[in-house]
Amino acid sequence: MPGMFGFMKSSEKPLALKCPGYLLLLFIAVSAANIQAAVVLQYHHVSTSTPASTSISPNLFEQHLSYLQEQEYKVWRLSRIVEQIKRGTPLPDKVVAITFDDAYSSIFSEALPLLESRGWPFTVFVSTDQIQETSGSLMSWTQLKQLQQRGAEMANHTHTHTHLVRRLPGESSKHWRERVSGELLKAARILKARLGTDLGLFAYPYGEYTEELQALVRDLDYTGFGQQSGALGPDSDLSALPRFPMTNQFGAMDAFKTKVAALPLSAVDISPHRHLIEGHAALADGVRLKFKTRNFRPEGFACFISGKGKVAIDVSAGKEMVSVSVPGPIDLKPGRSRLNCTVAANSPELEGRFYWFSHPWMYKEADGSWYQEP
Ligand SMILES: [Zn+2]
Known part of the structure; x- marks a missing residue:
C-alpha cells in the first residue's frame, strides 16, 4: 500500500495509520476515478x-x-x-x-x-x-x-x-x-x-x-x-x-x-509542436514528446506514422516524465498523416488497455502548394 499514491516518503507511517477511515476511502475513490x-x-x-x-x-x-x-x-x-x-x-x-x-x-x-x-x-x-x-x-x-x-x-x-x-x-x-x-x-x-x-x-x-x-x-x-x-x-x-x-x-x-x-494520454510537450509542415526539412530532427509518468511501463511505448507503420523510437524515463522521440528525418508524403503512440496500462484492473496519443500533421507539396483531396 505505501507508495501506491506516489507521494509517501519511506519514513512516513503507512497511510492507514495516519488517516481517518473516510480519508482513506476518499483516496481510494480518487484513485479509481483516475480511470x-x-x-x-x-x-x-x-x-x-x-x-x-x-x-x-x-x-x-x-x-x-x-x-x-x-x-x-x-x-x-x-x-x-x-x-x-x-x-x-x-x-x-x-x-x-x-x-x-x-x-x-x-x-x-x-x-x-x-x-x-x-x-x-x-x-x-x-x-x-x-x-x-x-x-x-x-x-x-x-x-x-x-x-x-x-x-x-x-x-x-x-x-x-x-x-x-x-x-x-x-x-x-x-x-x-x-x-x-x-x-x-x-x-x-x-x-x-x-x-x-x-x-x-x-x-x-x-x-x-x-x-x-x-x-x-x-x-x-x-x-x-x-x-x-x-x-x-x-x-x-x-x-x-x-x-x-x-x-x-x-x-x-x-x-x-x-x-x-x-x-487518455496528453503530451505535456511536443517539439516541434506544429501541425502544418512546410518544407521537407521541417521534421529533419524528428519529433520529441514528453508525457507525465502514469501506470505504464515506458519501455512498452510504440509509435506509428500513417503510411509508414511502426517507427523506431528512443524512450527515456525519469521519475515524473517520460520522453519519447522519433528520430529524424521524418519524411512524410503530401497530405494528412498522424503520429500515434500507444503504451499498455500496467495495472490489473486495466489489463489489455492502452494509453493512446495522436498528433495530426498536414504536409504540403514540395512547391508549397496544398495537397489535393483524394
Ligand atoms: Zn466533414
Missing part, C-alpha cells in the same frame, strides 16, 4: 454503396453497438461528456459518444433505427450550407429535425465545409480570422434558426487544425473535435479533442474493441 476515459467514435456513411474511405457497413455498425451493449459501455451525449470535463466532474470509465460527420442520408435510414431501439443518443456535425429542403445524399432539414426529436444532438461543422487552415491568395491574418469565424458563426446561426440549438460543439472539416485555428475556436467559446485517435480525459485539450474514425477498415471488431477501451 477516466471517454471515447468518441466518428462515423460518416453507414452503407455498403458509399466511398470506402468514409463508410462502414450497416452490419459492422450493428456489431459495434452490440459490443458496446454487451460490455456495458455507457453511451452518452457528446455534450454531457464535454460539460463534465469543463466542470471538472470526474468522468466514469467506459463512456462512449457516437458522432456522425456531414449528415449523410444513411444515418437516417440505417443508423437511426439501431440507435433509437437502444435508446442511445448521438451527435451529427452539420455543414449548414450543404443541407437542402429535400434529402439526397445528405439528410434534409426536416429529417434533421426528426433526428433531433428522436435522440440526436446537432452540432457545428462550419457553413461550407472548407479547409479552414488554408489561406486564400493574399489573405491577411486578420481577414483569415474573420472568414473562419464567419464559417462557424453562420453555421451556428442557421442551426439555431432551423433546429433551435447551439451546443458549442464543433468538428474541424477533414480533421484539420493548426494552433492558430485552435486559438480562434477557443476565442469563439467552442469545443473542437478532430479526427486523431485517442480517448478524452480530464487533461484533454478542449480545442482539439480526439475521435476514433470508424470505417470498415479502421473499425474491424478487433481494432474496435481496443479503441473503445483506450485511455
Whole structure:
C-alpha cells in the first residue's frame, strides 16, 4: 500500500495509520476515478454503396453497438461528456459518444433505427450550407429535425465545409480570422434558426487544425473535435479533442474493441509542436514528446506514422516524465498523416488497455502548394 499514491516518503507511517477511515476511502475513490476515459467514435456513411474511405457497413455498425451493449459501455451525449470535463466532474470509465460527420442520408435510414431501439443518443456535425429542403445524399432539414426529436444532438461543422487552415491568395491574418469565424458563426446561426440549438460543439472539416485555428475556436467559446485517435480525459485539450474514425477498415471488431477501451494520454510537450509542415526539412530532427509518468511501463511505448507503420523510437524515463522521440528525418508524403503512440496500462484492473496519443500533421507539396483531396 505505501507508495501506491506516489507521494509517501519511506519514513512516513503507512497511510492507514495516519488517516481517518473516510480519508482513506476518499483516496481510494480518487484513485479509481483516475480511470477516466471517454471515447468518441466518428462515423460518416453507414452503407455498403458509399466511398470506402468514409463508410462502414450497416452490419459492422450493428456489431459495434452490440459490443458496446454487451460490455456495458455507457453511451452518452457528446455534450454531457464535454460539460463534465469543463466542470471538472470526474468522468466514469467506459463512456462512449457516437458522432456522425456531414449528415449523410444513411444515418437516417440505417443508423437511426439501431440507435433509437437502444435508446442511445448521438451527435451529427452539420455543414449548414450543404443541407437542402429535400434529402439526397445528405439528410434534409426536416429529417434533421426528426433526428433531433428522436435522440440526436446537432452540432457545428462550419457553413461550407472548407479547409479552414488554408489561406486564400493574399489573405491577411486578420481577414483569415474573420472568414473562419464567419464559417462557424453562420453555421451556428442557421442551426439555431432551423433546429433551435447551439451546443458549442464543433468538428474541424477533414480533421484539420493548426494552433492558430485552435486559438480562434477557443476565442469563439467552442469545443473542437478532430479526427486523431485517442480517448478524452480530464487533461484533454478542449480545442482539439480526439475521435476514433470508424470505417470498415479502421473499425474491424478487433481494432474496435481496443479503441473503445483506450485511455487518455496528453503530451505535456511536443517539439516541434506544429501541425502544418512546410518544407521537407521541417521534421529533419524528428519529433520529441514528453508525457507525465502514469501506470505504464515506458519501455512498452510504440509509435506509428500513417503510411509508414511502426517507427523506431528512443524512450527515456525519469521519475515524473517520460520522453519519447522519433528520430529524424521524418519524411512524410503530401497530405494528412498522424503520429500515434500507444503504451499498455500496467495495472490489473486495466489489463489489455492502452494509453493512446495522436498528433495530426498536414504536409504540403514540395512547391508549397496544398495537397489535393483524394
Ligand atoms: Zn466533414
